Amino acid sequence: MKSQKLPAIGKRIGFFFHSIRFRFVLWFAVILAIVLAAFSGFVYYNQARDIQGEAQFRLERKMAALEVVLTMTSNGFLLPQGVLQDTDILILVAPDGEVVASRGPIPAQDATLLAQRAQQEHEQHGNPPDGFVSWSQGNLKPKANYLFVTVPIATVTGRAGLIILGSPLDPYGLSGKLIFTLLAGSLLTLLIALAGGFWLADRAMRPVHTITQAARTIGETDLSRRLNMKGKDELGQLANTFDGMLGRLQAAFERQRQFVADASHELRTPLTIVNLEASRVLTSHRSKEDYQNALTVIRSENDFMSALVNDLLTLARMDAGQTVIEKTPVDLSDVAVETVERLTPLSTRNGIRLETGDLPEVHILGDRQYLIQMLSNLVENGIKYTDGIEKCVRIETGKTDGTAWVRVSDTGPGIAPEHIPHLFDRFYRIDKSRTRNADDDGHSKAPNGSGLGLSIVQWIAHVHEGSIKVESQVGVGTTFEARFKATE
Numbered sequence: 136m137k138s139q140k141l142p143a144i145g146k147r148i149g150f151f152f153h154s155i156r157f158r159f160v161l162w163f164a165v166i167l168a169i170v171l172a173a174f175s176g177f178v179y180y181n182q183a184r185d186i187q188g189e190a191q192f193r194l195e196r197k198m199a200a201l202e203v204v205l206t207m208t209s210n211g212f213l214l215p216q217g218v219l220q221d222t223d224i225l226i227l228v229a230p231d232g233e234v235v236a237s238r239g240p241i242p243a244q245d246a247t248l249l250a251q252r253a254q255q256e257h258e259q260h261g262n263p264p265d266g267f268v269s270w271s272q273g274n275l276k277p278k279a280n281y282l283f284v285t286v287p288i289a290t291v292t293g294r295a296g297l298i299i300l301g302s303p304l305d306p307y308g309l310s311g312k313l314i315f316t317l318l319a320g321s322l323l324t325l326l327i328a329l330a331g332g333f334w335l336a337d338r339a340m341r342p343v344h345t346i347t348q349a350a351r352t353i354g355e356t357d358l359s360r361r362l363n364m365k366g367k368d369e370l371g372q373l374a375n376t377f378d379g380m381l382g383r384l385q386a387a388f389e390r391q392r393q394f395v396a397d398a399s400h401e402l403r404t405p406l407t408i409v410n411l412e413a414s415r416v417l418t419s420h421r422s423k424e425d426y427q428n429a430l431t432v433i434r435s436e437n438d439f440m441s442a443l444v445n446d447l448l449t450l451a452r453m454d455a456g457q458t459v460i461e462k463t464p465v466d467l468s469d470v471a472v473e474t475v476e477r478l479t480p481l482s483t484r485n486g487i488r489l490e491t492g493d494l495p496e497v498h499i500l501g502d503r504q505y506l507i508q509m510l511s512n513l514v515e516n517g518i519k520y521t522d523g524i525e526k527c528v529r530i531e532t533g534k535t536d537g538t539a540w541v542r543v544s545d546t547g548p549g550i551a552p553e554h555i556p557h558l559f560d561r562f563y564r565i566d567k568s569r570t571r572n573a574d575d576d577g578h579s580k581a582p583n584g585s586g587l588g589l590s591i592v593q594w595i596a597h598v599h600e601g602s603i604k605v606e607s608q609v610g611v612g613t614t615f616e617a618r619f620k621a622t623e
């Protein structure tokens with residue numbers, strides 16, 4: 136149990152470090168740390184400059200006050216009351232560099248060192264020695280940075296000595312407090328920002344988690360599930376797009392499933408008929424006519440299956456995008472004449488008059504073979520479904536406002552308006568019964584179709600950037616018209 140849990144925890148930790156949440160918070164923290172460091176540095180730099188300026192100002196004031204009243208005697212100096220504080224350092228240097236007297240929190244050897252250096256500088260650079268000298272606390276006690284000022288002073292003996300006055304740079308430890316405040320403040324801000332960042336990132340990423348979970352539960356057979364996220368933000372839009380894609384996938388999947396089911400259904404009936412016929416005549420000895428009848432039925436069913444399989448193959452190729460359309464300049468009237476020639480035997484066999492109307496030359500860019508197939512399907516339908524006294528199928532071409540058209544009209548039973556919207560759907564048949572009668576040769580006289588012909592017609596029209604429309608009147612007849620962009 137434990138051994139199973141460990142890899143799972145490891146996986147979770149690994150995922151966490153790779154998550155957008157973690158990277159988002161990390162980047163956020165890095166940027167905030169840089170901003171805080173820059174801000175603290177700026178504040179500290181300004182404050183340190185102010186502290187130093189103030190210290191210099193204080194020192195100058197004290198020295199000015201001292202200069203007025205200080206008199207060096209042979210054994211020390213007289214200090215005016217209230218000018219110096221306990222932390223201030225005052226060193227009186229003799230002309231030979233010896234410390235004559237010192238006061239303040241400075242050890243004797245440091246005072247000597249300081250006096251010698253000041254004297255040296257004084258001798259090297261002339262009289263008086265230059266401005267301020269700052270000494271690091273490292274050499275001196277107490278542990279504070281001192282700012283020194285050195286000025287020459289006349290002794291009672293007439294020789295020039297030096298007064299060194301030192302004052303703590305930052306007597307109240309403001310710099311230290313500032314550093315502490317800035318560090319603590321920055322750390323606290325960073326911690327709060329990190330916690331807030333995690334919370335925000337977690338909230339922002341929650342819809343992604345929901346989408347992932349939902350997507351995991353959607354199997355290929357259950358495409359009906361939707362995310363249904365209400366949000367109008369980017370993730371809401373993503374979820375909506377995802378839902379839309381699922382909808383399209385489901386529709387495509389449904390179409391595919393329906394297509395396979397319909398195809399199997401269409402094939403099952405002729406296969407059953409073939410099986411029944413064969414079994415019937417094989418059970419006992421039959422007459423010659425019986426065998427002939429059985430074979431005629433079998434052949435008729437075979438014709439139907441061949442046509443169906445051909446149509447299925449055409450549609451499958453179309454769906455897979457494998458169909459190659461080679462467009463060349465084509466005269467629609469030529470295509471019409473060729474179609475009529477091909478189908479005249481069929482129309483004659485069915486007692487239908489197949490005639491041509493006006494056939495002016497109209498040129499389009501198209502694939503001749505596919506256009507012939509399109510017209511053949513339409514004319515075959517006319518032949519199949521036309522009934523009545525005036526049995527006629529007519530084909531004509533023309534051109535109106537740069538649009539080339541070809542019409543196939545018949546004097547058939549017509550199509551009721553409620554069927555028109557579904558006419559181009561695959562496997563859609565108005566008359567669902569499948570009675571097929573064969574002629575003397577055993578071929579179907581008017582083979583009932585499988586409902587695929589018009590979907591192929593529509594596809595061919597569309598790949599030629601054309602359209603197909605139907606006009607029909609029950610009891611009068613039907614006209615199919617395909618329109619294309621005419622060339623020249």
Ligand code: ADP
Binds near residue numbers: 520545549559
């Ligand atoms: P089929 O192979 O069954 O003919 P189609 O897709 O070509 O399939 O046609 C679909 C249905 O439309 C047919 O079953 C038929 O009922 C109807 N139909 C097609 N053309 C005509 C027409 N010219 N006259 C009457 N009905 C037609």
